[in-house]
Amino acid sequence: MIDFWLAAGLLLLVALSFLLIPVLRERRAQREEDRTALNVALYQERVAELQSQQAEGVLDAAQMDSGRAEAARELLADTEGVAPARVSHLGKPLPLLAAVLVPVLGLGLYLHFGASDKVELTREFAQAPQSMQEMTQRLERAVAAQPDSAEGVYFLGRTYMAQDRPADAAKMFERAVNLAGRQPELLGQWAQAQYFADNKKWSDKVQALTDEALKADPKEVTSLGLLGIAAFEGERYQDAIDYWNRLLAQLPPQDKSREALQGGITRATEKLQASGGKVAQAPATKAAALLKVRVDLASELKAKVQPGDSVFIFARATSGPPAPLAAKRLTVADLPVTVELGDADAMMPQLKLSNFPEVQLVARISRAGQPTAGEWVGRSGPLASSTTAPQTLTIDSPDK
Structure with missing residues (x-):
């Protein structure tokens, strides 16, 4: 200073x-x-x-x-x-x-x-902390200086969890939810901190938080792991196996926590078998949808478009939400082109091609770069999302 x-x-x-x-x-x-x-x-x-x-x-x-x-x-x-x-x-x-x-x-x-406290914090954060306690003190001062920073509050909550202070962490995660909205990850972190703050006692509050998180994102990892822990502690070993298997499917192959998680599944399996139970087979996973479509431009329109005009190619449910289930963006200069639309191109995790039995393919040219409105469009008829045969789509009609 x-x-x-x-x-x-x-x-x-x-x-x-x-x-x-x-x-x-x-x-x-x-x-x-x-x-x-x-x-x-x-x-x-x-x-x-x-x-x-x-x-x-x-x-x-x-x-x-x-x-x-x-x-x-x-x-x-x-x-x-x-x-x-x-x-x-x-x-x-x-x-x-x-x-x-x-x-x-x-x-x-x-x-x-003035902001002398923020100036001092900036100088402090420019240097690496020497201990976890020093890092915690910095984050606490940062949150005090910027009480509306959801990011600062979130990291302070994570730090409290690392220091085995779940009650303080639960307060921080609740505050982060109030600042940033009810995002699935924040809800899962809040539920986990609340569970350990209550001495590993499952409560209606924790159940409501995990239910809300998984409803918004069925792959929310913290909620899946927490539900597995609670099921194991409650001797509901089949539920624990199911939750942990769902979590295992979300982790990348190189994730170090996979080994510990697999060990938990093994212990739950052993306890279930020791009690006379039998491990239920996991339901067959629905095959991921993948549509291959060739998009071309009608010859009579080639003189009416420009090479830099945007081309939006997407699939949407014939009966369901109007939002695209999978989409790609190209330009007129790329036509003709063959693209693949699949679950990996999903706009939102809960809206995948494989979740809807019937879809429609759409290709739209928009000079303004707007995916919802343009000058020219091509549409396919209804087809099954499980279709494997290549499809052809021609942009040939005014977009109305």
Whole structure:
């Protein structure tokens, strides 16, 4: 903070100079006025002396005029170059008072409205923390300085969980949800922290949070893992196996937690078998949908489009939400082209091609780059989302 205060001090000196320079100039002008008044008094004294000598008969009229002229020349020489006196309407007290009040008022306003705490935090975060406790203290000060930052609140909650402070973490995740909205990941983190804060006791609140998270995103990993833990602790081993298998399917092959998760599934399987139960076979996974379509432009339209016009190719459910289930964006210059639309191109996790039995293919040209409205369009008839045969789609009609 030293460099900041040095810079502030220099700016303050510049501001004060605008107030003090006029005062110094006024003092200089006063000195010049005093010198002029002295010269005038000396001139008058010299003239009086000449008049006295003339009255005594020492000087005649010619000598008197010569002496008066000499005194006048000396007065003019002494006063030459002196600027005319300036009239000040402010006086001396007001600028001096302002010179005192400006720094005091500026400091007060900065301490009230300024961001010295944020400047200090920025300097601290530029250096790596030496311990987890130091990192926690930094995050706490950051949240205090920026209480509306959902990201800061979220990371503080994660830090509290790492320090085995689930009650504090639950408060932070609840706060993050209020700031950023009820996002599935935040709901899952909140539910997990609340579960451990309640000493691993399942509650209606935790159930509601996990239900809401999985409804918005069936692949939300924290909720799946938590439900598996709760099921295992409640000796509902088949449920634990099912939840953990769903979680295992979401983890990448190189994820280090896969080994621990697989170990939990193995232990749940052993306990289920030891109690006389039998592991239920997981339902067959629905095959991922993949549609292959060749898109071309009608010959009569080639002179009416431009190479840079956007081309949106998408599939949407014939009975269901109007939003595209899978989409790709190209340009007219790419036509003709063959593309694949599948579950990997889903716009939202819960809206996949494989979740809808029948879809329609659409290709739209939009000069403005808007996927919902354009100049020309081509549409297919209804077809099954499980179709494997290549499809052909021609853009040939005005988009109405």
